[in-house]
Amino acid sequence: MEQQAQKRVSKACDACKRRKVKCNGQERCQQCAHLGLRCVYSPSNKQRSQGKRGHIISEFRNQTANANATSPPILPANSGHGMYQPSYGAISPPIERNGSDATASPSSPFPSQYSKSFFLDLIPDYVEGVYPVQPVISEHELRQYIQVMDTDQEVRSFIYAFGGCTLNLTRYGENRTQEVVQTIEHLMDCSIDSMRPARKHFHFSVMRAMQSMFIHNCLMSLQGSDAAFFYMRDAISIIQLLRIDNVENAGNLTPPERSRRQRLYWQAYIHERFLAILDYRRAILPPLYTLPESDPTLPLQVHEGFNQIIKLFRLLDTEFLNSWLDSQGGSVTSTWVEAKSRELEGDPEADARELANLSMMQRADLTITREWLRTLVWRLAMGQTLLSSRSSKECLSLLFPVRLSQTLRQQVSSMSRDDLEVHGSSITQKLFEITDTIADVLIHVPAATLDETALRIDDFLFILDFVLLFPQLDQTRRGILLEKLERLQTMFPEAVSNASSPNLPLDLQSPGVTDPWYQVTQSKTAAGLEDLADVQVPIIEIPRAEARVGQLATWNHISKRLTMATFGTT
Structure with a gap:
């Protein structure tokens, strides 16, 4: 009896008092443990307030948080009105599950961190910058999801991922502040923390697959490549559970839904193939039996642009990936290189007509992806010593990247940085x-002349400057590019001379036999290995008198251009 009396007189903690709910009086009560609140017992006898329940939890969380910093509001790129202001210092601690099913309650561990208006105001950015390249969840669906997110945990968990991905792909340049990056990561973490685990009666859906795709997108930009791979495979698992690749099953769906699921499949295919190249991982999704069917609910421009990028990534077939992942180069021959290059070239006239109907954002993605794929093919050929400076075929020419730099400079000069950066880390990795x-x-x-060298250096510095400004470029890859810039700088030190005898450096010679690239200059054909022959790279002769003065001026111009190229080092 005495024990029962003691239980009745044990007082409630501050949070339970204010919310007017039952408290078990433990050091960390059950209610606070469930909601991730600090459990505080104050001696105060003040009258309890009569505020709203959701408001009280949020207010109490902010009052008991240790951090004082508050971030500025994160506004949509296309919105001019105010938004909810998230606090980065008041992020909730991990939920204590205590062995129970934490998904039983519809309450979110972050009930009022972001309001519905926060997510609704992101929709215009999503429609403009995300949906054209990930055309699965429509604007109408998003609005429906946001309306019910307070009462449906699965929907709420997805909406967090939608918000993080939208900010990730639409905040670039000066708009990608540290506060924005923190918001992206916090929304991603909210989505992961509130995601229902796969239990016996796991509910899989298109929405759930896209949630993992959105998380994958955020992690790629945050340099979390291993976790990004995990969520990519998670999305693929759900796609396989949906049996999108089953023709009979697809026939039972309405045409718009069938097309939407086909787009989901191809989106995962594209991302997985990209990861296979980037991180040397195996791909498990085969090409789908068809391209996405026409969908009257999808803008024609989005449909055509998405199909074009699918066609490019289909060139990364099993043979291509096996050759890329095989340190010995697999079955790469000059015949294979020429055939793959012809596929990449396509029909210039037809391609031009198709590009004319697309937005600049879509054109930028297609253009850079095509040049990236051509570079991959060239590198496979290089690995098998199929290249020659004497080859009349561009794909087998040792100087193909030099010509590519000229073309790429012209292409990026006609594009806005926004049209490129909206594609996130993928376009950055391709340009790298x-x-x-x-x-x-x-x-x-080496080039045949100093004048040609000067042109090559100028094109390279333009592209290097362009790439180093991408915020998604990680420090490792940035360091690789800057290290090679330093290598070029040491190759062209400033030359000094007296009036009669310019001191022109003499190290512009063909690669020596100890240089691994020397082996690249040997040539072999598809029929078999030809006799190895040295490539005759022209050696710059030391000119006399006034010609040497001109050479000296060109040399020092190159040296000056390289010396002044200090971007990205601060």
Whole structure:
């Protein structure tokens, strides 16, 4: 009896008092443990307030948080009105599950961190910058989801991922502040923490697959490549559970829904193939039996642009990936290289007509992806010593990256940075691969004349400057490019002279036999290995008198351009 009396007189904690709910009086009561609140017992006898329940939890969380910093509001790129202001110092601690099913309650561990208006105001950015390249969840669906997110945990968990991905792909340049990056990561974490685990009666859906795709997108930009791979495979698992690749099953769906699921499948296919190249991982999704069917609910421009990018990534077939992942180069021959290059070239006239109907954002993605794929093919050929400076075929020419740098400079000059950065980390990685390859050729394959060298250096510095400004470029890849810039700088020190005898440096020679790139300059055909022959790379002769003065001026111009190229080092 005495024990029962003691239980009745044990007082409630501050949070339970204010919310007017039952408290078990423990050191950390059950209610606070469930909601992730600090459990505080104050001696105060003040009258309890009569505020709203959701407001009280939020207010109490802010009062008991240790951090004082508050971030500025994160506004949509296309919105001019105020938004809810998230606090980065008041992020909730992990939920204590205590062995119970934490998904039983519809309450979110972050009930009022972001309001509905926060997510509704992101929709215009999503429609403009995310949906054209990930055309699965429509604007209408998003609005429906946001309306019910307070009462449906699965929907709420998805909406967090939608918000993080939208900010990730639409905040670039000066708009990508540290506060924005923190918000992206916090929304992603909210989505992961509130995601229902797969239990016996796991509910899989298109929405759930896209949630993992959105999380994958955020992690790629946050340099979490291993976790990004995990969520990519999670999305693929759900896609396989949906049996999208089953023709009979697809026939039972309405045409718009069938097309939407086909787009989901191809989106995962594209992302997985990209990861296979980027991180040397195996791909498990085969190509779908068809391209996405026409969908009257999808803008024609989005449909055509998405199908074009699918066609490019279909070139990364099993043979291509096996050759890329095989350190010995697999079955790469000059015949294979030429055939793959012809596929990439396509029909210039037809391609031009198709591009004319697309937005600049879509054109930028297609253009850079095509040049990236051409670079990959060239690198496979290089690995098998199929290249020659004497080849009349561009795909087998040792100087292909040099010509590519000229083309790429013209292309990016006609694009806005926004049209490129909206594609996130994927476009950054592609541009890195291209730029890195160009740098290697500049370092190891001398030009015939100093004037030609000056042109090559100028094109390279333009592209390098362009790539180093991408915020998604990680420090490792940034360091690789800057290291190669330093290598070029040491190759062209400033030359001094007296009036009669210019001191022109003499190290512009063909690669020596100890240089691994020397082996690249040997040529072999598809029929078999030809006799190895040295490639005759022209050696710059030392000119006399006034000609030497002109050479000296060109040399010092190159040296000055390289010396002044200090971008990205601060």
